[in-house]
Amino acid sequence: MIELEQARHRLEELGLAQAAQSPDAILEAASRGQSTDLSFLNELLEAEFQERQRRNVEVRMKLAHLPYRHTLREFDFAFQPGIDDRLIRELASLAFIGRQENVLLDCRSISFRWPNRWRFAEGVRGEPAGQADEGVPETASSCGG
Amino acid sequence: MRVYLRPRLLVVDEVGYLPLDPLAANLFFRLVSARYEKGSMILTSNKNIGEWGELMGDPVLATAVLDRLLHHCHVVNIRGNSYRLKDKIKTGIYSTPGAQVGQFYSVAGGSNEFRR
Numbered sequence: 001m002i003e004l005e006q007a008r009h010r011l012e013e014l015g016l017a018q019a020a021q022s023p024d025a026i027l028e029a030a031s032r033g034q035s036t037d038l039s040f041l042n043e044l045l046e047a048e049f050q051e052r053q054r055r056n057v058e059v060r061m062k063l064a065h066l067p068y069r070h071t072l073r074e075f076d077f078a079f080q081p082g083i084d085d086r087l088i089r090e091l092a093s094l095a096f097i098g099r100q101e102n103v104l105l106d107c108r109s110i111s112f113r114w115p116n117r118w119r120f121a122e123g124v125r126g127e128p129a130g131q132a133d134e135g136v137p138e139t140a141s142s143c144g145g
Numbered sequence: 146m147r148v149y150l151r152p153r154l155l156v157v158d159e160v161g162y163l164p165l166d167p168l169a170a171n172l173f174f175r176l177v178s179a180r181y182e183k184g185s186m187i188l189t190s191n192k193n194i195g196e197w198g199e200l201m202g203d204p205v206l207a208t209a210v211l212d213r214l215l216h217h218c219h220v221v222n223i224r225g226n227s228y229r230l231k232d233k234i235k236t237g238i239y240s241t242p243g244a245q246v247g248q249f250y251s252v253a254g255g256s257n258e259f260r261r
Contacts, residue, residue: 082223083221084221097185099185100217103188106193108191108192108193108224
């Protein structure tokens, strides 16, 4: 037990806070499993590393001051059938960065059609009333993504 | 310039929202050129690729930029209603225009189309 305390203390001193929290849990798992000393060490470091990475992302997200947090998982691909969700998921893997490739999001989303009963007011909104009836005004509204 | 070259991924939002003056267009070209095959970029734009000549005030420069940008590039065409209006459309406040889907151009097609 003293040894464990010592190990914990050392880990804390070295700034490996996450590893310091869990050496006994990992030790126990290691003694039950057939892990070698090396794999035990790796597991301990992995726990620390993952925690640090998670915190890093968290801090960066905070610093970015994004107004909302949207994730791809929430995105309704059925709403925008023109988007190939497989391509998006492939891009989300960020493999393109390793290949130094670019991504161009060309989002000329069609501005919505005002319902008929509102159309008389379109002059006020700066759109010619006649044009809106046929086809879709190409004036880009805010981009979809 | 080094600030924009160092990251492995640079995101440029809303290209074409405002037209570029000659100096800006030139700098943009230098940026794209310097990152070409060295670092990735994500660009969002609501301008057709063919309109970039107008946007940059110089079709030759725009061609040079697009040539480099589109050489290794995934183009994602987003057509249809603004996603921001999604909930409103669902509740029926706005009617949906027939989504103009399609108009996919391949990487090479995109730049050729522009040069024509």
